[in-house]
Amino acid sequence: MASSQMLKLVFDNGQDSRRQWPRQLTILSARLLTVTTDVPVRIRDLSAGGARIEGFNLPAAGTDVMLKRGAADAFGTIVWVSGTQAGIEFEDALEHEALDAFQKAPEMPALTQPDGRRPGFGRKGGTHPRWSDGTGWIDS
Numbered sequence: 001m002a003s004s005q006m007l008k009l010v011f012d013n014g015q016d017s018r019r020q021w022p023r024q025l026t027i028l029s030a031r032l033l034t035v036t037t038d039v040p041v042r043i044r045d046l047s048a049g050g051a052r053i054e055g056f057n058l059p060a061a062g063t064d065v066m067l068k069r070g071a072a073d074a075f076g077t078i079v080w081v082s083g084t085q086a087g088i089e090f091e092d093a094l095e096h097e098a099l100d101a102f103q104k105a106p107e108m109p110a111l112t113q114p115d116g117r118r119p120g121f122g123r124k125g126g127t128h129p130r131w132s133d134g135t136g137w138i139d140s
Helices: 003-010 096-104
Strands: 024-033 038-046 050-055 064-069 072-082 085-090 130-132 137-139
Touching (some): 024 096, 038 064, 050 072, 072 096
Antiparallel strands (some): 024 038, 024 064, 038 050, 064 072
16 A cells, blocks of 8 residues: 555544544642552553653552543543553543543642662761761761
8 A cells, every 4th residue: 555545544634533532631649559569650651541650669560550630530441551651441431521620630749760878877967976987877
């Protein structure tokens, strides 16, 4: 099949006909919940049938998830993962009110990359009369 005919199958009057639902481009903070994890994410685009999210340490394709933003939530499955982005297909199409709830929910904390350090193991100042410099105890 010629490439122009193939493009005509995919695009119809400038619109991508592969999409079942129109997508809303967004940058919304949310949480991605699985049975074992709670990951902060950004919703990059949203439709009644799914969402494209961005975040660190995303679950693998095939994982059942809940996307949560404020009081709004949606159950779905991760269908693809590419680097720090993933696609979610919702179990049930979201109604217009549910899409609005995602958009209007209060903003959540900013998405930050985990730094890999364990809490509580930083170097502390020597304010105690006896403190350690890592090689032994020092009297002040």
